[in-house]
Amino acid sequence: xPYTSAPTVVSSITSQGDADAFRAxxxxxxxxxxxxxxxxxAVLGDPFGRIVGPGGDVLLARELSGTVVxxxxxxxxxxxxxxxxxxxxxxxxxGRGIGRQLIAAAVDRAxxxxxxxxxxxxxxxxxxxxxxxxEAGFVRITRNRLPVADYYTRADTLMELK
Numbered sequence: 001x002p003y004t005s006a007p008t009v010v011s012s013i014t015s016q017g018d019a020d021a022f023r024a025x026x027x028x029x030x031x032x033x034x035x036x037x038x039x040x041x042a043v044l045g046d047p048f049g050r051i052v053g054p055g056g057d058v059l060l061a062r063e064l065s066g067t068v069v070x071x072x073x074x075x076x077x078x079x080x081x082x083x084x085x086x087x088x089x090x091x092x093x094x095g096r097g098i099g100r101q102l103i104a105a106a107v108d109r110a111x112x113x114x115x116x117x118x119x120x121x122x123x124x125x126x127x128x129x130x131x132x133x134x135e136a137g138f139v140r141i142t143r144n145r146l147p148v149a150d151y152y153t154r155a156d157t158l159m160e161l162k
Contacts, residue, residue: 004024008063010059025070026071028088043075057073059072061102070098071088077115080117081116082118083118087102119146121158121159137161139159
């Protein structure tokens with residue numbers, strides 16, 4: 001089914017209000033489908049200190065009114081590795097191409113930050129998200145290919161950009 005481009009603009013996080021929107025969007029879907037873990041709370045509670053400060057970014061999709069309707073994080077790791085994480089689109093805004101827009105913006109931003117490798121972990125329950133990642137060029141990898149240890153146990157589908 002073709003999608004219609006969403007009238008949204010993607011930009012980096014800049015304020016506490018942006019941080020609050022990032023936290024709320026992610027807490028909604030994680031709590032609904034899984035269990036919010038301590039690491040989730042830490043990252044969502046301090047995106048400037050836990051994501052932006054170490055060299056990553058949080059991108060927000062805003063409607064023209066300024067309302068944040070989607071988000072995605074890029075977590076920085078050593079050796080020019082980035083993780084695409086904490087992607088969420090508000091339920092009322094789904095189906096408008098915002099997820100595709102966020103993934104494309106995140107890939108571009110990771111490259112602009114000097115990223116040489118981009119990976120993600122998701123869950124097989126999130127079939128629509130997996131489809132979007134595959135459309136963007138991500139391929140499945142095994143856990144032993146992850147560039148990090150002690151990764152989320154709920155992530156049963158691991159992918160990297162080829």
